[in-house]
Amino acid sequence: MKDSLTTPRAALAGPQFLHTPGPTHVPDAVREAMGRQCMDLSDPRLADLIADCEAGLARLLGTRHADVLMYAANGHGAWEATIANLVAPGAQVLVAGSGHFAEAWAVHAEAMGATALRTPTRPGQALDPAAIEAALRADTAHRIAAVFAVHTDTASGVTSDIAAVRRAMDASGHPALLVADVIASLGATPFRMDDWGVNVAIGASQKALMGPPGLSFTAVDARAMQAAQANPTPRAYWDWAKRKSDLLYRKFCGTPPQSLLAGMRAALDLIAAEGEEAVFARHRRVANAVHAAVNAWSQGGALKLFVEDPAARAVSVTTISVADGVDVEAMRTVARERFHVAVAGGLGPLAGRMFRIGHLGDVHPAMILGALGGVDAALRACGIPVGDGALQGAVKALHE
């Protein structure tokens, strides 16, 4: 039978388990909120919906001062908005090496006319604040407009210390702005925009914020807003000054994406109801379970955790390197088609050399055990040598 998107495979055998680091499982409350009828643009409930999303995101971002501007776009759209507003053609940005998402962000800036400098990427390690400080000290002419840092690099599976980036920047005495990509971290691990001295934070709906893809946002502080105003780069759709408006039509440069906003509000309500601390603790527990499983699999000699330092490992995603000769793409296909668990592959230079298990957003212990069981079965079905006890290790990590 030909597969199609409208014919779920094995429709009677339960749901497909989605364990990529975005998109992630969308909870019922979010899906239901998104299924409601649209409102006319002057309905006060639409203004309330937008205000609730702005306030909920600001709370989660840890900011009381920044403007939250949302876009009907994926995360790359919010990257584009940030570069268009902050970086004049020919200006420099310093991108902190942390993995393929940082590199892709640098390439995106270059495509828009910026010169992207990079600190070295140390495979499996967090970004290096000392290298940022050195690069800023070397820039005595202050040509670097902004430092771009990815909080959780979903390609490498590392989470970096953003407060340490700010300390390094301050130590260098350089006036560059700090821009943090929190697309894969917000809602999974704490982020404190104001306390950590972040000038712009960039997020998106489809990772720990439990929505479908298509809604992204930037939180912009006063310094970044001023820098944008001084930047002559022509722009219209992304222009922050125009979007900073009380008119709903201006806020989105056109019709607000109501269904996505309704989903976002429902997700923010779920996080508030569970409690941020409880949400972060759940992510930590589930991540520990995955690490325990991978450590057991590693005993077979074919797999290992890409991020050796437990302190640098993300709670959102686990990256697993495979030995030469292991056909990891075939394993992913078996996991998806036979065991109904979707996991992600490697990106960029790591394509074909790793797989990634997403465990962010709407994930509870039984879901992750199901996913790990399916991956365990797929690894064995593909003849990949793995150690025993992965599930027992995961169970132990969950109840400890």
Ligand SMILES: *Cc1c(COP(=O)(O)O)cnc(C)c1O
């Ligand atoms: C997913 C992701 C992006 C890109 O988001 P899209 O919605 O796919 O455009 C950017 N940065 C990080 C860290 C991500 O995880």
